[in-house]
Amino acid sequence: MKRLFTLTLLLTTLVFNAQETEEKEEKKLSISGSIDAYYRANLTAPNDENAIAPGSSFANLPGFALGMANVIASYEGEKVGFVADLVFGPRGTDAIFASPMYSATGNIVNQLYAYWNVSESVTLTLGNFNTFLGYEVISPVPNFNYSTSYLFSYGPFSHTGLKADFALSDDVSLMLGVFNDTDLTEFNATGDYAVGAQLGFSGQFLNVLYDPSFFEIDFTGGFDLTDDFFLGINAAYLSLEDDAGGFLGAAIYPQYTVSDAFAIGLRGEYFAEDKEFGAIGTGVEDSSVFAATLTGSYTIDDLIIKPEIRLDSASDDAFIDNDLAATKSLASFLVAAIYKF
Incomplete structure (x- = not known):
């Protein structure tokens, strides 16, 4: 009898220890991210001290160049969680261009937020998170193209504030949020606030952002036309306050999967600026590209591995040719290496 009691006690202890270990494993910190580097060369313009690049491109440095190291620490619990997303390198610096505002390390914080799953259909998020507008994102991993579009590069990058996500059904979602002025990520330096909303339906998203200095409306979506052929779509319109200008544009992203290892995709984009918004870099009002x-x-x-050829053609002189003469077009090539972990 004593042996049976001892055996029962031992088994009970093992069960409790296993449950405790399992709970600890469920709360384990997750580390993920990526690194990227590339080689870029102009085909119709100099590649020396006079090297230029499209104003939209995060891959804008000549020769062999660095993208960024992206390190993401996260915890996803049943009710609560957090994300600490850090970036190091030129691509990260370009994305967090408005920092540091206060801290010495604000320019490495891409995202920093905590969230609470209030219910199965409602999530509250507080902190700094990447924008909900647009088709492309800061990290090169989810993007098919390595260089970025004009629409992405001149739309918002990040918001700091509070947002509520509602899963209204299996196909319909709604997000409502209030934020600091756009891209002021560390604190509110102006006393003004922006409001935003996103309505989603079956993978299609209508986004609206009203900032004290501008208003933007954006559509982002895509369709699986076949098992191997996907078509992404992005369109946006932004208007600055006091009729100071703005932009509009549209882009399509046809992508074809050739095999498990290889795919090919095209981004075709039209982008126009109202007045002298400055996105294209022509210095001329009402330019387009x-x-x-x-x-x-x-x-x-x-x-x-991503090899890429890019052709930019503007309505006015925005580039230079090999003779350093002003020209409306630029052809460039790059090959990028991205490692995700």
Whole structure:
């Protein structure tokens, strides 16, 4: 009898220890992210001290260049969680351009937020998070093209504030939020606030952002036309206050999966600025640009190789040629390596 009691006690202890270990594993901190680097060269413009790049491109440095190291620490619990998303390198610096405002390290914080799953259909998030507008994102991993569009580069990057996400049904979602002025990520330096909303339906999203200095409306979505062929869509309109200008644009993203390892995609974009918004870099009012970017994507385990050819054609002189003469067009090439972990 004594042996049976001892055996029962031992088994009970093992069960409790296993449950405690399982609970600890469920609360384990997750580390993920990526690194990227690339080589870029102009085909119709200099590649020395006079090297230029499209104003929209995060991949804007000549020769062999660095993108960024992106390190994300996160915890996803049943009710609560957090994300600490840090960036190091030129791409990260370009994305967090308005920091540091106060802290010495504000320019490495891409996202920093905590969230609470109030119910199965309601989530509250407080902190700094990347924008809900647009098709492309700061990290190169989810983007098919390595260089970025004019629409992405001149739309918002990040918001700091409070947002509520509502899952209204399996296909319909709604987000409502109040934020500091756009891209002022560390604190509110103006005393003004922006409000935003997103309505989602079956993978299509209508986004609205009203900031004290501008108003923007944006549509982002896509469709699986076949098992191998996907078409992404993005369109946006932004108007600055006091009739100071703005932009409008549209982009399509046809992508074809050739095999498990290789896919090819095209981004065709039209972007126009109202008055002298400054996005295209012509210095001329009411300029426009058409950009076509052809990208291949080859995956080897967690490494992605992306060769890319990009053609930008503006309505006015925005670039220079090999003779340093002003011209309306630019052709460039790059190959990028992205490792995700």
